[in-house]
Amino acid sequence: MDEQLRREIRRLRRTTAIAIAALVVVAASAFVQARQRTKFDEIDVERINVREPNGTLRLTISNHARLPEAVIGGKAYPLRGGSGVQSAGLIFFNDEGNEDGGLVWTGQRTATGTRAAANLTFDQFDQDETVSLGYGEENRRREAGLSIIDRPDESIQVFAESLMAIRAMPDGPGKDARMTRFRESMEARGAMPANRLYVGKQADKSSTVMLSDRKGRPRLRLTVDSLGGARIEFLDDGGHVTRTLTGSDAAR
Amino acid sequence: MTTMSDLPFARASGSAASRTYVIAATLFGILGLAAFARAVQKPRFDEIDVERINIIAPNGTPRLVISNAERAPDVIINGKTYHRSGSNEAGMIFYNEEGSENGGMGFSGHTRDGHVSANAGFMFDQYGQDQTVGLTYDEQDGRRSAGLRVWDRPNQSVTVLADMVEPIKLMPNGPEKTRRMAAVRDSALKLGLGGAQRVFVGKQTDKTATVVLADAQSRARLRLVVDSAGAARIEFLDEGGKVIRSLSATP
Numbered sequence: 040m041d042e043q044l045r046r047e048i049r050r051l052r053r054t055t056a057i058a059i060a061a062l063v064v065v066a067a068s069a070f071v072q073a074r075q076r077t078k079f080d081e082i083d084v085e086r087i088n089v090r091e092p093n094g095t096l097r098l099t100i101s102n103h104a105r106l107p108e109a110v111i112g113g114k115a116y117p118l119r120g121g122s123g124v125q126s127a128g129l130i131f132f133n134d135e136g137n138e139d140g141g142l143v144w145t146g147q148r149t150a151t152g153t154r155a156a157a158n159l160t161f162d163q164f165d166q167d168e169t170v171s172l173g174y175g176e177e178n179r180r181r182e183a184g185l186s187i188i189d190r191p192d193e194s195i196q197v198f199a200e201s202l203m204a205i206r207a208m209p210d211g212p213g214k215d216a217r218m219t220r221f222r223e224s225m226e227a228r229g230a231m232p233a234n235r236l237y238v239g240k241q242a243d244k245s246s247t248v249m250l251s252d253r254k255g256r257p258r259l260r261l262t263v264d265s266l267g268g269a270r271i272e273f274l275d276d277g278g279h280v281t282r283t284l285t286g287s288d289a290a291r
Numbered sequence: 292m293t294t295m296s297d298l299p300f301a302r303a304s305g306s307a308a309s310r311t312y313v314i315a316a317t318l319f320g321i322l323g324l325a326a327f328a329r330a331v332q333k334p335r336f337d338e339i340d341v342e343r344i345n346i347i348a349p350n351g352t353p354r355l356v357i358s359n360a361e362r363a364p365d366v367i368i369n370g371k372t373y374h375r376s377g378s379n380e381a382g383m384i385f386y387n388e389e390g391s392e393n394g395g396m397g398f399s400g401h402t403r404d405g406h407v408s409a410n411a412g413f414m415f416d417q418y419g420q421d422q423t424v425g426l427t428y429d430e431q432d433g434r435r436s437a438g439l440r441v442w443d444r445p446n447q448s449v450t451v452l453a454d455m456v457e458p459i460k461l462m463p464n465g466p467e468k469t470r471r472m473a474a475v476r477d478s479a480l481k482l483g484l485g486g487a488q489r490v491f492v493g494k495q496t497d498k499t500a501t502v503v504l505a506d507a508q509s510r511a512r513l514r515l516v517v518d519s520a521g522a523a524r525i526e527f528l529d530e531g532g533k534v535i536r537s538l539s540a541t542p
Contacts, residue, residue: 059315066322077336081343081362100355102348103388125388127346127354144394146387146418155387155418157394172439174415174424181417183424183441184490238492238502239424239441246441246489246504261513263489267506269513269527286512286527286535 095136103127103145110138111165112196116203123149124156131161138162152178166190167232184239189253191230198225231255252276352390357383360399366392366453368419373453374460385415392416400430407432420444421486427493438493443507444486452484506530 086101099107103125108115113136119126128143139162146155156175160168167190174183201221208214225231233255240246244265251257260272271284343358356364363379365372368391380397387393393416400409407430414425423444428437455475462468479485487509492502498519503511514526527536 062320062322076338076340078340079342081345082341083345083347085347085349087344087346100344100346100357102346102354104349127348128385144385144387144415146391146393147389153418155393157385157415159413172413172415172424172426174417176418179446181423183415183417185424185439185492238439238490240443240489244443244507246506248490248492248502248504261502261504261515263504263506263512265507267508267510267512267530269504271513271525284525284527284536284538286529 095134096132097136098132099130101127101130106130106143107138109199110136111199112137112194114196116199118199118202123147124154126156133164137165139164140168154178163190165194165196167195180242182240182242184237186234186239187236189233189235189255191228191232193228193230198230348388352388353386355383355385363397368392368448368450368453371450373450373457376456387418391419393418394422417444419448419450421449434496436493436495438491440488440493441490442486442488445483447484452479455479 086099086105088096089098089100090096096107096110099105101107106119106126106128107130109118110116110132124145125147126143126145129141130138130143131140133139140160142159144157146157147153154177156173158168158171158173160171160173163169167188168186169188169190171186171188172184173186175181205214205217205221208217233251233253234249235251235253235255237247237249237251246263248261249257250259254276256274256276256278258274258276260274261270262272263269269286272280273282275281343356343362345353346355346357347353353367358364358381360379360381363381364384365379366375367373367386370390378399380399382397383395384392385394394414396411396413398411400407400411402408410427410429412425412427414422417423421444422442424439424441426439429435455478456472459468459471459475462471476485487505487507489505489507489509490503491505494500500517502515504513505511508530510528510530510532512528514528515524516526517523523539525538526534529535
């Protein structure tokens with residue numbers, strides 16, 4: 040009887056030892072697999088984070104629900120989207136882990152029609168987009184083209200902090216006045232963006248190349264309008280056309 | 292304890308070994324579970340090899356497909372699948388909130404029978420329609436064009452044209468298919484289902500660098516050119532494509 044029990048115990052110990060060894064292999068292999076190069080035929084995923092070895096985020100690829108908030112100066116700001124837009128796409132981050140561009144798109148039927156947008160943007164360092172390839176549409180009013188934008192030298196964090204503070208205020212005249220003062224102070228210190236170049240089509244159905252000055256005022260404009268009329272226009276800083284060249288000037 | 296010690300096989304050493312086994316087994320069990328939990332929730336990989344990645348909304352709607360050419364998806368609009376006009380390419384396909392294709396990025400290049408063919412495109416589509424702005428590169432045996440393009444697209448859904456073309460795409464290749472495809476494209480053009488290229492900024496196969504602004508019928512009406520020999524000019528064109536005014540450095 041004792042001998043039989045002893046044999047059984049020995050067998051049990053062997054079994055346990057084998058089970059533990061197997062567990063070690065399985066557990067270790069799970070970690071090893073996670074560290075090496077992994078091969079999939081196809082995966083479904085809601086978000087992919089591409090990181091540097093130290094963990095710094097460099098790229099996210101995601102659906103709308105998991106789109107990261109804007110990261111500025113290492114801090115996340117819930118500034119994105121609004122008004123039901125559900126963009127998905129790629130967000131780029133610089134060496135410091137701050138957002139520096141993106142590739143996002145959205146399109147859906149709305150109560151009144153359709154709304155769609157798509158943009159590939161690269162941001163100025165510590166600022167907003169400086170070059171952008173984009174398309175936007177609201178109820179069949181459409182724009183599509185390439186934009187190049189001057190941004191102020193000051194960090195966009197100044198703008199983000201102010202905007203967050205204003206947004207936290209209760210709706211009312213006080214909030215509106217604060218927003219107006221905020222805009223005015225930005226204009227006063229030259230912190231407003233300025234479109235310098237646009238190549239594309241506009242909502243008035245013209246195709247155009249527009250070069251603007253440092254305040255964002257168009258000064259040279261090449262246009263083919265919705266009816267096919269072609270012209271080159273020079274403009275002054277008040278927006279008045281000071282010289283026009285057209286095809287019919289040939290005899291001049 | 293007394294009862295246990297009384298049993299001849301329950302030596303102190305054996306008892307300790309059993310406890311060690313139990314503890315070790317438990318620890319490894321936890322470790323194993325942790326490894327699997329990690330793999331299920333937010334796994335970390337140094338590098339992955341994959342033929343296709345689907346970025347999906349929580350409800351399963353596709354928002355982006357990244358894939359090789361083999362697994363690249365056909366066109367999906369309003370839940371219906373259509374064959375692509377060209378072949379499926381490696382790259383990315385974008386989808387809007389409704390799961391309809393609304394842009395993408397594709398690239399290919401190969402030498403076959405001594406002939407080089409390469410192209411790459413990055414496109415955003417008008418809602419419910421085809422591409423409205425894009426960056427493109429195209430090459431056939433050293434004849435190259437590359438640039439930025441902007442298109443007008445009709446208000447009607449692209450499915451109107453796609454439904455006309457789809458049955459022809461399924462026909463066997465041959466003169467009959469070519470004839471019917473040409474006929475459909477012709478009538479689509481008359482119905483205004485195609486669209487018009489309004490802007491081109493880039494280089495063309497004739498080795499010019501150019502900015503072309505076109506009218507709503509795709510006709511170039513204003514053109515800035517530096518040609519292959521370095522000559523620069525600004526040209527106004529009429530509806531027939533005739534240059535009606537040309538400006539150059541020497542008036």
